[in-house]
Amino acid sequence: MLEIKNLSMAFETDKGLVKAVNNISLSLSNSEILGIVGESGCGKSATLLNILRLVQYPGRIMSGEVMFQGEDLLKKSRKEMRDIRGKDIAMIFQDPMTTLNPVFKVGEQIREAMRIHGIFSNVKGGLLGRKKTLAEKDKAMDLMREVGIPSPERRYYNYAHEFSGGMQQRALIAIGLSCEPKLLLADEPTTALDVTIQAQILALMKKINEERGTGIILVTHDLGVAAEFCHRIAVMYAGKIVEIGKTERIMSSPSHPYTRGLLRSIPKISGRREKIRPIPGSVPDLLNIDDSCAFHSRCDQGSERCQQQDIPMIEVEEGHSARCLLYSGEEV
Template sequence: MEKLLQVENLETEFTKDKQKIKILHGVNFDIHKGEVLGLVGESGSGKSLTSLSVMKLFKGTSGEITSGRIQFNNQDLTKKSESEMRKIRGKQIAMIFQEPMTSLNPVMKIGEQLLEPIRLHLGLGEKKAREHAVSILKKVGIPRSEDIMNEFPHQLSGGMRQRIMIAMAISCHPQLLIADEPTTALDVTIQAQILDLMKQLQEKEKMSVLLITHDLGVVAEMCDRVVVMYAGRVVEEADVFELFESPKHPYTKGLIGSIPKLGQKKEKLDSIKGNVPDPSNLPKGCKFAPRCDDVMPLCYSEEPPEMKLENGRSCSCWLYKEGRREIGV
């Protein structure tokens, strides 16, 4: 499959109190054309910052990409100016943010917000742009599309606002859609509708999708491949079926093991002990070592490199060092 996006050794840092704090450490992954890639991990693992780095959305912050490449359609986005990125954002790469109520402008009508990227990127006149906007609203299952254009975000339900965000994201037919926790704060029924809608649109538009979530149930339903992140690093990458069938990294095993299972009777749910480390005070060696049940002395002194496994899988764990592969498998 042809690669649409290649992230290579991506490093991003922020400045706090004159101190440089690195958040992303050598992140690597690819997205193929027409593929849905899941990016999973706990809150604070670097998932959302990875997507913001791909979009270069650091304006007003101290964030900056300090190393690595982001190849999109054979262009290195890290070398693009802000004006060049504006032409790419919304048209070639679009993003659905976590909370639509904070992403939509509360004092602008839905129509105004929807028409802006359409007119900017597609160059349509007012009448044609409005017709296109209404057709997109109908495509995402919004009734009363003409009326909705004249309403404000606060007049709509959470599910409707999320559909509006999806409509805005796909309005210019992007090649890559980044969906950052697209079902957060929605009830289970609406979540299922939104995910079903995204899957239909992805298949119909032949888009590639980077789906960022901590919900492994969503990953199992939506994704082709999965990248697992921890403390700003990729710790495992695998086909979605292989990941759930046979997780390799102890962190991945912990995430999957913490999912409640129907019919399973337990007094206490499984969980991963401890918390994601503070980026400004990371432990030496493997960053997961203080929380790992399979920890070895080596884990506390040296950080494991990415190790290639069978079927194109990869895992950053000393358990899979040559000669130790039988351990934990």
């Protein structure tokens, strides 16, 4: 359904180019859930925003393709992109309070999404006027019910501040689903919520994926969340994907030293007790970063060669690749 090919984007700053997304390729098949994980500032949000061409100045897409259902979104006109956003591809952001409009009723905001995309009027023999408004309103209330907002008949008329954080995020998911998108992009949708609500929202998204076949890309800094929720995981580091594969393989047999470090730095509840070991050092500055391995300075298995060359993605096993010379077949 979606294939990103060699996508690069950068922010043009006074000090130079900040390469937030550096030659990224990934794909998503129908009804698949892909997780993108990595530390703060590694380019996760920038990657998602690029898919919908929502990156603003001084950000600029430098090269690449974003193929969605066989067409390159980077070649679409602004008007075509406006039609695609919300209708074919919806996005849910981290902070629901700043995404919902404080001066409109929540239910009306869900209805508005359907009105803009002409869900009930753009079809043959579509509805007009009052009939259309009532159909949209009915569907908005159905959606509110579906995402677990109790008493939608009453809640429809509430403002965002009358909703709790979890309810606001449910309302945003309802807006996202209102036009029955094929792809849902979720940028840390549960980070602002407490763990029980987080589990409920993730369960809701999983239900939507299973029942409607909606493809989902979930961005999170929490590898545990990704492991539970996603079919496949892409690990990002300093603007690049360093490892991608099926969730259970990433978790049981992480290949890139960075992924291994990430796994060692999260606590385990069951199994053998191991000491939590944080990754030494810090994330490099993305300003004027080159194509060599950006993890090199923090890696305990690296060598001079990692610093000298552009390292490709190397297949470790079927459907599982890592950007690391350990798998190049040559001595590192």
